[in-house]
Amino acid sequence: MGQGxxxxxxxxxxxxxxxxxxxxxxxxxxxxxxxxxGPSTASRLVYYVGNAAKDSATQRKDAILNTASDLxxxxxxxxxxxDGRVALTxxxxxxxxxVTLAEVAQARQSADQPLRFDGxxxxxxxxxxxxxxxxxxxxxxxxxxxxxxxxxxxxxGNVRVLRIVAAHDVGEAIYPLD
Amino acid sequence: xxxxLALKEEYLPGVTTGLKQYRMPxxxxxxxxxxxxxxxxxxxxxxxxxxxxxxxxxxxxxxxINAVADAAGARxxxxxxxxxxxxxxxxxxx
Numbered sequence: 001m002g003q004g005x006x007x008x009x010x011x012x013x014x015x016x017x018x019x020x021x022x023x024x025x026x027x028x029x030x031x032x033x034x035x036x037x038g039p040s041t042a043s044r045l046v047y048y049v050g051n052a053a054k055d056s057a058t059q060r061k062d063a064i065l066n067t068a069s070d071l072x073x074x075x076x077x078x079x080x081x082x083d084g085r086v087a088l089t090x091x092x093x094x095x096x097x098x099v100t101l102a103e104v105a106q107a108r109q110s111a112d113q114p115l116r117f118d119g120x121x122x123x124x125x126x127x128x129x130x131x132x133x134x135x136x137x138x139x140x141x142x143x144x145x146x147x148x149x150x151x152x153x154x155x156x157g158n159v160r161v162l163r164i165v166a167a168h169d170v171g172e173a174i175y176p177l178d
Numbered sequence: 179x180x181x182x183l184a185l186k187e188e189y190l191p192g193v194t195t196g197l198k199q200y201r202m203p204x205x206x207x208x209x210x211x212x213x214x215x216x217x218x219x220x221x222x223x224x225x226x227x228x229x230x231x232x233x234x235x236x237x238x239x240x241x242x243i244n245a246v247a248d249a250a251g252a253r254x255x256x257x258x259x260x261x262x263x264x265x266x267x268x269x270x271x272x
Contacts, residue, residue, distance in 0.1 A: 003231060012225065043229030051223045123222065140220060140228045146180075146237035150245040154272065157264030159185050159246055164238065165212040171220035171228040 180238020
């Protein structure tokens with residue numbers, strides 16, 4: 001709670017499925033519906049759960065495109081996910097030819113195909129050799145540099161922080177600042 | 179979190195009985211933080227992203243104390259660098 005993880009995970013799924021953020025609803029911390037993915041601590045959530053969310057969304061995207069391919073009688077490669085629909089990539093060729101995601105879901109349901117996809121992410125074994133300090137104790141490493149400007153009151157000993165500049169290697173920013 | 183470690187919060191068993199002794203920084207103690215996102219795309223997983231939640235707090239105190247050492251001409255070695263501790267080290271250089 002409070003880390004912005006719901007927003008980050010929603011953005012990851014929305015990006016992968018080419019859908020607007022508002023069409024993704026996220027459920028967290030519901031033991032009836034969600035698997036235990038470990039705590040949102042140690043800066044691990046975006047990396048672990050984010051990659052699992054991406055994996056789940058990728059499986060879902062493939063399933064949607066395959067079902068839409070059957071419905072539209074076009075190869076899946078020629079299809080694109082857009083807001084709420086699957087359409088032909090080159091829509092000028094046969095404009096208007098598309099199916100809604102609801103139609104795709106209905107078709108899958110009546111064909112007894114899954115609508116739920118469990119994403120999995122495992123970074124591999126994490127080992128640390130205490131004697132040599134070698135091996136790989138963590139899945140991922142981040143680097144950062146901070147610069148501070150301070151004012152010291154030489155008569156009273158008070159320190160005032162005037163400015164902090166924080167630069168961090170985030171890999172790739174999930175949440176757009178602009 | 180980094181500012182509190184560098185300058186403010188200290189728990190002394192038997193002495194710290196509440197928030198009156200345990201001084202936390204407030205908005206008045208905080209400057210604007212200029213944030214620079216360096217995007218390099220982490221190749222270890224498909225997403226390319228990684229977390230920086232706790233990592234962002236690690237470098238704050240060292241950066242502040244390095245700046246304090248530069249400004250005062252003496253370096254505090256015990257944190258937090260409270261006014262009392264600062265006066266002790268300032269005495270050695272003034």
